[in-house]
Amino acid sequence: MLALEKIVASFIMPPGLFILLLLVLTLYLFKKSDSGLIKLLTVFLLLFFFFLSTAFGVQLLLHPLENYAEQISVNAFESYPIVVLGGGLNYYSETEAKPSVHSLQRLVKGYQLHRRLNTPLIYSGGVAIGQDKISEADAAGELLQSLGMDLEFYISEDQAQSTFENAAYLKRWIEENEVEKVYLVTSAYHILRSAAVFEAQNIDFLAVHSGFISDHQFSWLDYLPNRGALTANLSAIHEWVGLAWYYFRGRI
Structure with a gap:
């Protein structure tokens, strides 16, 4: 029962709610729009936002940074x-x-x-x-x-x-x-x-x-949309963009 509550909660609160709305929009556009580009764009946005809001993103974006630190x-x-x-x-x-x-x-x-x-x-x-x-x-x-x-x-x-x-x-x-x-x-x-x-x-x-900002050992709940993953991934993106910016500016 508690697990079911967690699943429902992950989709009625942001960022899961936004992903659910994007899914509805994607299905609507697939039915109503003739533009392949628009359909492709909405699918990309849906998958990208899901990626940023789950442990999938944390593994790819944040863990390389924190593992290097360790x-x-x-x-x-x-x-x-x-x-x-x-x-x-x-x-x-x-x-x-x-x-x-x-x-x-x-x-x-x-x-x-x-x-x-x-x-x-x-x-x-x-x-x-x-x-x-x-x-x-x-x-x-x-x-x-x-x-x-x-x-x-x-x-x-x-x-x-x-x-x-x-x-x-x-x-x-x-x-x-x-x-x-x-x-x-x-x-x-x-x-x-x-x-x-x-x-x-x-x-x-x-x-x-001084410490990590996200789990390194995940449970299945971490692969549902959650605020912690989104926050961690945004911090990681900030670092990767900062590294690229410093590199092109000749600061590193």
Whole structure:
């Protein structure tokens, strides 16, 4: 009975509802339209949206990114500075903003490493485009202080607005302080692009991923349309497009 409820729920809530509507539209056009192109387009949209909303997409788009992160991620033992890359803010007002889920995950991992190694933690993240107050680094510092971190160990990089700028601004600090190597902490799906950018900037780093954003062991329910798969696949597409863009811009 519970399994049946899950199946029904997957098609009466987005994104399953949208797929169901696309299916109805496709059947209608096959009956009413004489255009082969329109029929082909609607079938493509139906299959593509189903792909993005299920584990089929996660396996093809997200897992290669996160598996790469798992392969190069290390356990931190040496006392190198810890670099945490910003993952966005949730703005509540002009004077209040909190780290996003991705940023929070990265911060927690960075703070765990700091507690173990007792080395400086650098958080890189500026003010979001479209906002004019509160940088990611400011919000991260407040959170770390609330967790009990001594801010003497905290270094704020509050200018970067992209992964490329993360590396560019951090390179200045690394060179000024003659740092040999850093731990690079970011989400697993983000490590491939981050690693490529940091390598291009000749920054010596050890990658540490802060966690996955989707299952790697699926049940049959994951092959039904679900919001988690759609969110994960959109994040993966963002990374693949970002990699291509950086490659053509000569940044990696």
